[in-house]
Amino acid sequence: MRRVLTGLAVIGLWAGLGFAAQADGQPDRHTLAAAQARLLTAVLREPKNFDLTFEYVRVSSALGDYEGAIGALERVLAFAPNLARADFELGTLYFRLGSYDNAIHYFKAAAAAPDLDPKLRARLTVYLPEVEKQLSPVRWSGFLQTGLGYQSNVAALPDSGFVSIFGQNAPQGSGVAQKSDGEGFGLAKISNIYDFENQRGDTIETNFIGYGTGQFSLHQFDLAYMEASIGPRLALDPVNWPGVTIKPYAIGNVSWVGGTSYLNSGGAGVSLGIDTARDWSVAPDFEWRHISVHNPGATQITALGTGDFLSFSIAGTYRFTDLISLQVQPIYSRANAFNAWQSFNQGGVTAGLNVEFNPPFPLIPLQWTVMPYISALWDRFDAPDPAVNASVRRCDFAYYGGVMLDMPVTASFGVSGTVQYARTNSNLQNFTNDDVTILFGPTARF
Numbered sequence: 001m002r003r004v005l006t007g008l009a010v011i012g013l014w015a016g017l018g019f020a021a022q023a024d025g026q027p028d029r030h031t032l033a034a035a036q037a038r039l040l041t042a043v044l045r046e047p048k049n050f051d052l053t054f055e056y057v058r059v060s061s062a063l064g065d066y067e068g069a070i071g072a073l074e075r076v077l078a079f080a081p082n083l084a085r086a087d088f089e090l091g092t093l094y095f096r097l098g099s100y101d102n103a104i105h106y107f108k109a110a111a112a113a114p115d116l117d118p119k120l121r122a123r124l125t126v127y128l129p130e131v132e133k134q135l136s137p138v139r140w141s142g143f144l145q146t147g148l149g150y151q152s153n154v155a156a157l158p159d160s161g162f163v164s165i166f167g168q169n170a171p172q173g174s175g176v177a178q179k180s181d182g183e184g185f186g187l188a189k190i191s192n193i194y195d196f197e198n199q200r201g202d203t204i205e206t207n208f209i210g211y212g213t214g215q216f217s218l219h220q221f222d223l224a225y226m227e228a229s230i231g232p233r234l235a236l237d238p239v240n241w242p243g244v245t246i247k248p249y250a251i252g253n254v255s256w257v258g259g260t261s262y263l264n265s266g267g268a269g270v271s272l273g274i275d276t277a278r279d280w281s282v283a284p285d286f287e288w289r290h291i292s293v294h295n296p297g298a299t300q301i302t303a304l305g306t307g308d309f310l311s312f313s314i315a316g317t318y319r320f321t322d323l324i325s326l327q328v329q330p331i332y333s334r335a336n337a338f339n340a341w342q343s344f345n346q347g348g349v350t351a352g353l354n355v356e357f358n359p360p361f362p363l364i365p366l367q368w369t370v371m372p373y374i375s376a377l378w379d380r381f382d383a384p385d386p387a388v389n390a391s392v393r394r395c396d397f398a399y400y401g402g403v404m405l406d407m408p409v410t411a412s413f414g415v416s417g418t419v420q421y422a423r424t425n426s427n428l429q430n431f432t433n434d435d436v437t438i439l440f441g442p443t444a445r446f
Contacts, residue, residue: 032059032063036068039055040056043056043072048079050080053072053075062322064319064321066093066096069093070090070093073090084117084120085110085117087109088116091103091107091131092127100131104128104132107131119362122363123365124365137194137195138192138195139192139193140190141190141191142445144187144188144189144443144445145187145442145443146184147185147439147442148184148185149182149183150183150438151180151181152435153180153434154179154181154221156424158430159429159434163429164388181218183214184213184214185211185212185213187209188209188210188211189208190207192205192207199238201235202233202234203232204230204231205249206230208227209227210225210226211224211225212224220257221257222256222257225254227251227253228252230249230250231248231249242276244272244273245272245273245275246271246272247272250268251265251266252264252266252267260294262293263291265291267287269286278319279318279320280316280319281317282315283314284312284313284314285313286310286311287310288308290308292306303431304337305343309336310333310335311331311332313330313331313332315327324353324355326352326353327351327353329350331347331350333346333347341382341383341384341394342381343381344382344394347377348376351375352374353373356369359407364409366411367408368406369404369405370403371405372401372402373402373404375400376397376398379394379395379398388428388430389428392427395426396425396426397425399422399423400423401420402418402419403419404417413443414443414445415441415442416440416443417440417441421435422434422435
């Protein structure tokens with residue numbers, strides 16, 4: 001079983017590529033560009049062949065050439081001013097470009113048409129409220145999920161069944177809860193954007209995330225976590241550097257394990273947003289936090305200690321097509337704890353392939369999404385922990401991978417699931433372990 005799960009991330013990436021082929025039909029960008037050129041020639045030769053035009057619009061949208069698709073649809077409306085499908089497609093394209101005044105105009109024209117395809121009318125139930133939200137200076141959005149989960153190693157205890165104490169190996173003992181357990185969980189992500197409505201596009205962004213689990217048996221590992229951040233996002237130079245923003249922010253969190261305060265933090269950071277190209281965007285981020293760690297019980301359950309935590313990351317997104325994108329985020333962190341054996345350097349990278357595809361039932365208004373992902377992290381501590389082994393400085397290499405599947409059923413409700421395998425290899429047997437996590441449950445959006 002473990003050998004199968006170790007390959008989960010690789011299998012997930014192949015699955016994502018398979019969905020990509022289904023979602024787009026022609027996932028290769030060069031092939032799409034060649035098809036677009038052939039279709040443009042055909043459309044110009046037969047301007048009243050609307051089937052050809054809509055195929056050209058589909059391929060152009062997949063390439064992110066929204067302007068070309070808009071031009072083609074406007075030519076369609078010159079020949080057929082009441083064609084509801086053209087109004088709907090124009091609304092979606094202007095929505096993707098962020099031109100919400102134009103988008104709502106075409107969406108309302110499509111909604112008023114009595115012959116609009118029922119599948120497109122179902123999608124309008126998503127687009128119209130979202131456009132109206134984007135035109136408001138105060139915009140709320142949220143994602144909520146609850147459900148059931150499973151973990152194969154809730155306490156993250158070592159594989160060997162032994163622990164090192166003052167350099168000597170000792171069995172964990174029957175009193176240590178090393179086993180799997182089920183759980184109920186809840187997740188909430190809520191965001192607010194206040195738009196100053198100036199020509200620069202400046203806003204204030206507020207984000208909140210809350211997560212909690214209740215174990216079926218091992219209640220000492222019940223988890224509760226809340227984090228909030230707030231800060232303005234400002235355009236650096238909208239004339240010379242359009243699409244480049246800076247966001248200074250304040251951030252903090254509180255958490256509990258088994259009902260006891262565990263890790264609390266407060267700090268600040270600054271993030272750049274560089275979204276100047278059609279196909280890619282980059283967001284470097286630097287963050288400082290002062291963390292306060294309380295290890296409940298006699299057994300230390302974390303490598304973290306009270307002190308300062310610094311991190312630098314670069315989140316990059318490359319959009320292969322309108323439905324397929326790759327997110328990659330390298331990260332470096334430094335923990336300066338009061339104890340040298342809890343101070344460490346950390347480096348790593350996370351990657352995820354985001355693939356949208358058509359749901360199996362045509363009246364479902366939103367695309368479904370599959371996201372295989374993989375992450376690798378290494379940790380090197382400053383000094384040996386004398387309570388574990390005074391002569392060995394701890395070094396870890398951890399990796400995890402999994403697959404997330406998000407399946408909206410209506411504009412507001414759906415279901416989502418995640419399967420993940422995590423593995424930590426360490427030069428100290430106390431910290432060598434693995435874990436399988438499965439989460440599944442209903443979702444809500446607003």
